[in-house]
Amino acid sequence: MPRFVTDRKKVHGLGSARSGTSHWWQQRLTALALAVLGPIFILLFARALGAGPDAALATFRHSAFGAFVAFVTLPVVIWHLKLGLQVVIEDYVHAPVLRTTLLVLNTLGSVGLIFYAILIV
Amino acid sequence: MVTSEEREPRRPLSPHLQIYRLPLTAKLSITHRLTGVALGGGLLLVLWWFTALAISPRYFALVDGILSSTFGGLVLLAAVWAFWFHFLNGLRHLVWDTGRGIENRAAERSAWAVIALSLLLTLVTALVA
Numbered sequence: 001m002p003r004f005v006t007d008r009k010k011v012h013g014l015g016s017a018r019s020g021t022s023h024w025w026q027q028r029l030t031a032l033a034l035a036v037l038g039p040i041f042i043l044l045f046a047r048a049l050g051a052g053p054d055a056a057l058a059t060f061r062h063s064a065f066g067a068f069v070a071f072v073t074l075p076v077v078i079w080h081l082k083l084g085l086q087v088v089i090e091d092y093v094h095a096p097v098l099r100t101t102l103l104v105l106n107t108l109g110s111v112g113l114i115f116y117a118i119l120i121v
Numbered sequence: 122m123v124t125s126e127e128r129e130p131r132r133p134l135s136p137h138l139q140i141y142r143l144p145l146t147a148k149l150s151i152t153h154r155l156t157g158v159a160l161g162g163g164l165l166l167v168l169w170w171f172t173a174l175a176i177s178p179r180y181f182a183l184v185d186g187i188l189s190s191t192f193g194g195l196v197l198l199a200a201v202w203a204f205w206f207h208f209l210n211g212l213r214h215l216v217w218d219t220g221r222g223i224e225n226r227a228a229e230r231s232a233w234a235v236i237a238l239s240l241l242l243t244l245v246t247a248l249v250a
Binding site for chain 2: 032043047056088116
């Protein structure tokens, strides 16, 4: 077993990063939520698109259902995207500084975008 | 002194992506990632639209006009296909997570189902919307 542990891991004594299970569950749960919310959101958005501001407001502001769907879907989408982009960065970006920078920007950007979406919707 | 060669011996690389012909299931796998990243772009367009709605009726008319123009429509149609593909292939992954459908033949069959249904649902969405 110690053969598979790198020098750095031996120093830290951590083995894996111990957050894989959490990431996995977050990805699946947001996926399940989006499997329901996604098609509903697309249908509402398609109906409101190109129909003028009054139709847009009627769909997403003056309808409790539409407002709820947008309010829940957008933050969940952003978090699901954050989890996915994280894996893409981890898989393809190997230069240590760039990798860490992108991972931090991904997390901060996603949290920022969630606040922005909640404010704007 | 430990050389880098001793620390990380040269191992054969397999499969070599430039030579190896990807099976259908592998093509779907990378397409799942590509559609996922592309849908991030679609999300930004949606947020742009909501931003315009919050700013002013004039700015909204501009953004709404761009997104519902022929060009905007084509971009959104591509995004709709990306959504249905990612949606269906995501369901495929959720089924796999229960330990079902992971045999070669079943995975191949569900791959074709994802391709066919994604095109069908894109067509339905375009007709309904």
